[in-house]
Amino acid sequence: MQSNLTKTQKTQQHEHPLVAQFIDMLWLEQGLSDNTLSSYRSDLKLFRLFLLECDTDIDKASFDDIVRFQHHLVELKRAKNTVTRMISALRRFYNYLQTHHLIAINPTSKVVMPKADKKLPKTLSQQQVEALLDAPNIDDAIENRDYAMLELLYATGMRVTELVSLQMPQISLQQGVIRVIGKGNKERLVPMGEVAVDALTNYIQYSRNELLKVSSDVLFPSKRGTQMTRQTFWHRIKAYAIRANISVELSPHTLRHAFATHLVNHGADLRVVQLLLGHSDLSTTQIYTHVAKARLQELHSVHHPRA
Structure with a gap:
C-alpha cells in the first residue's frame, strides 16, 4: 500500500x-x-x-x-x-x-445529487449593526477608512472581495450610486444611501490621501498604501465586533446578510434584493425569507404570552 x-x-x-x-x-x-x-x-x-x-x-x-x-x-x-x-x-x-468530445460517456450522467442542507446565514440585529458601525474612531485615518467601508457594506450588501477591490471611478458621490463588479465580471449599479455617501465623502476628503503612498485609484488602500486583502478587512471587522461587545459568531458576509435580511424584514421585493446582491438565481436570494421567518418566530416565542 x-x-x-x-x-x-x-x-x-x-x-x-x-x-x-x-x-x-x-x-x-x-x-x-x-x-x-x-x-x-x-x-x-x-x-x-x-x-x-x-x-x-x-x-x-x-x-x-x-x-x-x-x-x-x-x-x-x-x-x-x-x-x-x-x-x-x-x-x-x-x-x-x-x-468537447474528449470522452465518449459521461460517468456523472446518472449520478443522483445529494440534497444540500439549507443553512440559515448568521446575521445581526439592527441594534448590533448600529453598535458595530459606531465602533471605529473616525478621527483616526485608518479607522475612518474602516468606518466608511462598514457603512458601504451595510448600505449596499456587496461582498467583501468586491469592497476591497473598489476603484475611485466606480463611485459617484453626486448620484449616490456605486458600480460593483461581481462574480464573472458582471456589473451592477447599487444605490449607497445618504449615510454611506456622507461617510465616504468624509473619508475621501480627510483620510484617503493620508493612507496613499503613491498615486492610485484604489478606493480603500491599506496602511501600506496598496489594495487591502479581504483577510485583512475581515480581521478588522472582528476587532470592531469585540469592541462593540457583539458575541454573535461573525463571517465575512455578516453585513451582506444583515443588509438583505433587514430589507426583506421591511418589505423589500425579493427580486430587487436579488439585483442588489448580484445573485444570478432568485433561489439563492430566497434564503432571506427563511431568515426573516425564523426571526419572527424567535420574537414571537420570547414576547407572546401564550408562546
Missing part, C-alpha cells in the same frame, strides 16, 4: 492536462474568481487521488467510481454540503469533456 501511495503522490505532482484545460476554460470563458477556481482544482485533485489509488485516472472514471467516491466522502464524515459541491464539480468537469 505504501508503494502505491508513493506512486500516487508522484503522479499528483503533475495536474492532469484535461483538468488544466477545464480550469483554463472556467477562467477564460466564465471569469470565475481565483477562490472558485482553486475550489474546483482542489475537488478534482482529491477525486483524482482517490482514483489513482484504485489504479485508474480521471479521464477513465466510470459511474461506479463516482458512486464509490461519494461513499468515500461520507465515510470521511464530510459535510453534506461539501459532498454536494464536490459531485457538482465533477459533473461540470465531465459535462465539459463530453461536450
Whole structure:
C-alpha cells in the first residue's frame, strides 16, 4: 500500500492536462474568481487521488467510481454540503469533456445529487449593526477608512472581495450610486444611501490621501498604501465586533446578510434584493425569507404570552 501511495503522490505532482484545460476554460470563458477556481482544482485533485489509488485516472472514471467516491466522502464524515459541491464539480468537469468530445460517456450522467442542507446565514440585529458601525474612531485615518467601508457594506450588501477591490471611478458621490463588479465580471449599479455617501465623502476628503503612498485609484488602500486583502478587512471587522461587545459568531458576509435580511424584514421585493446582491438565481436570494421567518418566530416565542 505504501508503494502505491508513493506512486500516487508522484503522479499528483503533475495536474492532469484535461483538468488544466477545464480550469483554463472556467477562467477564460466564465471569469470565475481565483477562490472558485482553486475550489474546483482542489475537488478534482482529491477525486483524482482517490482514483489513482484504485489504479485508474480521471479521464477513465466510470459511474461506479463516482458512486464509490461519494461513499468515500461520507465515510470521511464530510459535510453534506461539501459532498454536494464536490459531485457538482465533477459533473461540470465531465459535462465539459463530453461536450468537447474528449470522452465518449459521461460517468456523472446518472449520478443522483445529494440534497444540500439549507443553512440559515448568521446575521445581526439592527441594534448590533448600529453598535458595530459606531465602533471605529473616525478621527483616526485608518479607522475612518474602516468606518466608511462598514457603512458601504451595510448600505449596499456587496461582498467583501468586491469592497476591497473598489476603484475611485466606480463611485459617484453626486448620484449616490456605486458600480460593483461581481462574480464573472458582471456589473451592477447599487444605490449607497445618504449615510454611506456622507461617510465616504468624509473619508475621501480627510483620510484617503493620508493612507496613499503613491498615486492610485484604489478606493480603500491599506496602511501600506496598496489594495487591502479581504483577510485583512475581515480581521478588522472582528476587532470592531469585540469592541462593540457583539458575541454573535461573525463571517465575512455578516453585513451582506444583515443588509438583505433587514430589507426583506421591511418589505423589500425579493427580486430587487436579488439585483442588489448580484445573485444570478432568485433561489439563492430566497434564503432571506427563511431568515426573516425564523426571526419572527424567535420574537414571537420570547414576547407572546401564550408562546
